[in-house]
Amino acid sequence: MPAIQQEAMDLLGWPELCQHLAGFASTPMGRQALLHLSLPGDLSRSQRLQQETRELLERDQQLEGGLDFRGVVDLNPLVARCCKGGIATGEALLGVATTMAAVRKLRRQINDPHRQPVATACLARLQSLHQLERRLNHCLEEGGHVADRACPALAAVRHQLCGLRLALRQQLHVLLRRYQAVLQDTVIFSRHGRAVMALKAGALDQLPGLVHDSSTSGNTLFVEPQVLVPLGNRIRDLEAQEHQEEERVLRQLSQLVADDAQPLLDTRAALLRLDMALARGRYGAALGGVHPEFPEASRKADAVGMVQEPILLRQLRHPLLVWQQQAGGVDVVPVDIQVHPNQRVVAITGPNTGGKTVVLKSLGLALLMARAGLPVLCAGPARLPWADLVLADIGDEQSLQQNLSTFSGHIKRLARILEAVEASPTAHANGVVLLDEVGAGTDPGEGSALAMALLRHMADRVRLTMATTHCSALKTLKYEDDRFENASVAFDEATMAPTYQLQWGIPGRSNALAIAQRLGLDPAVLSQARALLKPREAGEVSSIISGLEQQRQHxxxxxAAAAALLARTEQLHAQVLSHWQRQQKEIAQRQQQRQQQLEDSIHAARQEVARIVRTLRQAPDGEQARRAGQRLKALQHVQPARSATAADPLSPLQLPRRQGWLPHAGMRVRVRRLGKAAEVLDVKDNGQMLELRCGPMRLQAHMDDVEFLNGDEPRHAAPPVQVTHHQPLAPGPEVRCAANTIDLRGLRLHEAESAVADQLSRSNGPVWVIHGIGTGRLKRGLQDWLKSTNQVERFHDAEPQDGGMGCTVVWPCR
Structure with missing residues (x-):
């Protein structure tokens, strides 16, 4: 990165923004990385960062409590130490186990390839390292202390130490009671790792021993009784052996970490990447940002014939000012920025303290934030180019030490900006230059000429140049070159104060005389200044008027084009309306014809029935009655068919009713006992139980308690055939105790899964998981998770004396 670009980032306030962003990180390594956030070097990298930010923020907002990074530590120092053959501390090694447990938890929280493809793939590529995690949890206890179970020799040494320390304590208590008269205090003290007694200075001959220390006054001696010296020496020897055994265990564990160095470094990189993406998303959500768009054409130069998209930022706000506003500062006035593709230079004019510099900094930070994967603080769409080069000349460069005036400082910085532009091959397509008070600090005439030449030079070499100025000559460039555009900060003539709103296409006035009048300058001086100003304004006004006339002609x-389009639209509307009315008339005629056919059919049927009745009354025998009955039956089949033919095909009476239905997520049903419609959220228990949302309520209901909105009964799914196969368990410890039993009652499902996963990682035998019976939701969810995880070999219900159906025995993979 060129030094001038880093200088521009400092001028725009990028380091302060990074400090605010780092406060949203979940891990110390994430905070450190965000404090020195670097910018990606290509568009695809920025697009991937934006995708990660969107995915992590969406998932974080969906989960209760958000994504959990607890337990994650920076593995770089530990891995570097172990790879060099060093011995890590138990606490540092235990951090590896907690980090791997955090990775498992994050995998469960981020496991949706369709909605979070980038984040899911990032975690899916990591190695689980279950053996390393299990070994660390087996050998280390909380706080990094080496456990007795880590090594039989260590356990034996600690057992001897415990016995000797108990014997030493008992003998000391006996001596305390025996020599109480010559002791300063009846408390056992420790000096240099040895147990001592507080003896009066003149009674050393009454209690022989080794003096390890004395009080400040010299009245008390801390003496180890001679009779206890051999026992103390034996304890020190065993403590040295204990330290050696602990060091041997830690050396073995450190070697295991060194063997898995690359997977651990990959895990650290993935966790850092996710933590930074989540911090970017939370920062944007806290300040009200939106995700920007990078038009593909914005990275191609106009010379290759590509049409660039306009730069569009609605209601853009300065992030540092928004941060101050949330801390109790003044409200931030947003601005709209819209630069057409053919425009290369925007000159912003207006009064002092009107917000011109804030507009420059807001745009510069928006470009940097979009490139770094951050949301942009605006209310509407954020469409802006991927800026490979963002350069700025903002502020006063006056320096007494370097003998530089304000003008000299600006010129030196402009020279460095021009050098960076000339050296960049992509500046024409992706370069943005922000200049504050261009042409100021010297003679107004010469300064205006220099500013005009500089802006025309920049128009040929960078994608966009935005400059603030008080030079009136720059306002006329728009009417000479269509690559230039004017903008101004508004000024309220009534209150004589700026409104901080940005107006496009309109040149602004500095309002120096109006501001001077508001500040109480002598009216005579102001009148004379206005008289001197009028002749010089005449030429500028004529040029502006000429430009405005051309703009009015356009x-x-x-x-006129819009009026012609409106006339054609009205003609088309009249044609469509006429066609629709004609169709409606034809439909009405067809319905009337079908109605008449139906009435004729009914009338004919009635006449036929009456004739049959008359025949039956006049018939002397049963044969004619039988024939009449057959004709009636035939008439029953013919008349409904005619009625159906003549009826309206869109009549609701002809809609087929659904003969049974199967529920699915998103379907609308009616809850019978409530008489209200509800939405199906989930289908459980092979289609027998439904999780519903009825207004603000969430409830569960059986299939028989709901019906379709048209009243149809549900069709029950055929129950699946379940085959249970019992096989003898592999030989191993099957005795339940407090160490291999975990109680999950009262926990939520994701909390229960995390607790069971941690217990399985440190267990070599079966684990008894108590979940209770209750509604069965915890048991079903837990067993579904046990089927999907690769940590479990098998599981089954516990024996009746161990809890039965309220407890599950889980066997971890070996």
Whole structure:
């Protein structure tokens, strides 16, 4: 990165923004990385960072309590130490186990390849390292202390130490009671790792021993009784052996870490990447940002014939000012920025303290934030180019030590900016230059000429140049070159104060005389200044008027084109309306014809029935009655068919009713006992239980308690055939105790899964998981998770004396 670009980032306030961003990180390594956040070197990298930010923020907002990074530590120092053959501390080694447990937990929270493809793939590529984690949890206890179970020799040494220390303590208590008269205090003290007694200075001959220390006054001696010296020496020898055994265990564990160095470093990199993405998302959500868009054409130069997209930022706000506002500062006035593709230079004019410099800094920070994967603080769409080069000349460069005036300082910085632009091959397509008070600090005439030449030079070499100025000559460039555009900060003439709103296409006035009048300058001086100002304004005004006339002509042509388009639209609307009315008339005629056919059919049927009745009354024998009955039956089949033919095909009476239905997520049903419609959220128990949302309520209901909105009964799914196969358990410890039993009652499902996973990682035998019976939701969810994880070899319900159906025995993979 060129030094001038780093200088521009400092001028824009990028380091302060990084400090705010680092406060949203979940881990110390994430905070440290965000404090020195670097910018990606290509567009694809920025797009991937934006995708990660969107995915992590969406998932974080969906989960109760958000994504959990607890237990994650920076593995770089530990891995570097172990790879060099060093011995890590138990606490540092235990951090590896807690980090791997955090990775498992994050995998469960981020496991949706469709909605979070980038984040899911990032974690899926990591190695689980279950053996390393299990070994660390087996050998280390809380706080990094080496456990007795880590080594039989260590356990034996500690057992001897415990016995000797108990014997030493008992003998000391006996001596305390025996020599109480010559002791300063009846308390056992420790000096240099040896147990001592507080003896009066003149009674050393009454209690022979080794003096290890004395009080400040010299009245008390801390003496180890001679009779206890051999026992103390034996304890020190065993303590040395204990330290050696602990060091041997730690050396073995450190070697295991060195063997898995690369997977651990990959895990650290993935966790850092996710932590930074989540911090970016939380920062953007806290300040009200939106994710920007990078038009593909913005990275191609106009010379290759690509049409660039306009730069569009609605209601853009300065992030540092928004941060101050949330801390109790003043409200931030947003601005709109819209630069058309053919425009290369924007000159912002207006009064002092009107917000011109804030506009420059807001745009510069928006470009840097979009490139770094951060949301941009604006209310509407954020469409802006991927800026490979963001350069700025903002502030006063006056320096007494370097003998530089304000003008000299600006010129030296502008020279470095021009050098960076000339050296960059992509500046024409992706370069943005921000200049504050261009042409100021010297003679106004010469300064205006220099500013005009500089802006025209920049228009040929960078994608966008935005400059603030008080030079009136720069306002006329728009009417000479269509690559230039004017903008101004508004000024309220009534209150004589700026409004901080940005107006496009309109040049602004500095309002120096109005501000001077508000500040109480002598009216005579102001009158004379206005008289001197009028002759110089005449030339500028004529040029501006000429430009405005051309602009008015373009607007008239656009209005004429719009009027012609409106006339064609109205003609098309009339044609469509006429066609629709004709169709409606034809539909009405067809319905009337079908209605008449139906009435004729009914009338004919009635006449036929009456004739049959008359025949039956006049018939002397049963044969004619039988024939009449057959004709009636035939008439019953013919008349409904005619009625159906003549009826309206869109009549609701002809809609087929659903003969049974199967529920699925998103379906709308009616809860019978409530008489209200509800939405199906989930289907459980092979389609027998439904999780519903009825207004603000969430409830569970059986299939028989709901019906379709048209009243149809549900069709029950065929129950699956379940085959249970019992096989004898592998030989191993099957005795339940407090160490291999975990109680999950009262926990939520994700909390229960995390607790069981931690217990399995440190267990070599079966684990008894108590979940209770209750509604069965915890048991079902837990067993579904046990089926999907690769930590479990098998599981089954416990024996009746161990809890039965309220407890599950889980066997970890070996």
């Amino acid at each position: 607007q008239d042509e656009a209005a």
